[in-house]
Amino acid sequence: MGRVCLHGFVSGRVQGVYYRQSTEQQAERLGVDGWVRNLADGRVEVLLEGEEDAVRELERWLCDGPADAEVSAVDVQEVPxxxxxxxxVRR
Structure with a gap:
């Protein structure tokens, strides 16, 4: 499998619950490159790049996030x- 890149947004209660830091930890564990940041509208934005299996595993993790998160939607699309x-973690 080759490298893929996903860009997307996570909605719900995803700020103030260590979502960004937990995403960084999961990405490092899986060997996924990219970034995560909070948006002013309460969503979290992500860019994930790496081997397809690892990126897809992290994409699935985004749907749950850390224990205190309440994810209502994950909208990602493949980009170059x-x-x-x-x-x-972008500030």
Missing amino acids: AQGITGFI
């Missing part, structure tokens, strides 16, 4: 690879 290395 960005060539990102590493995973960061």
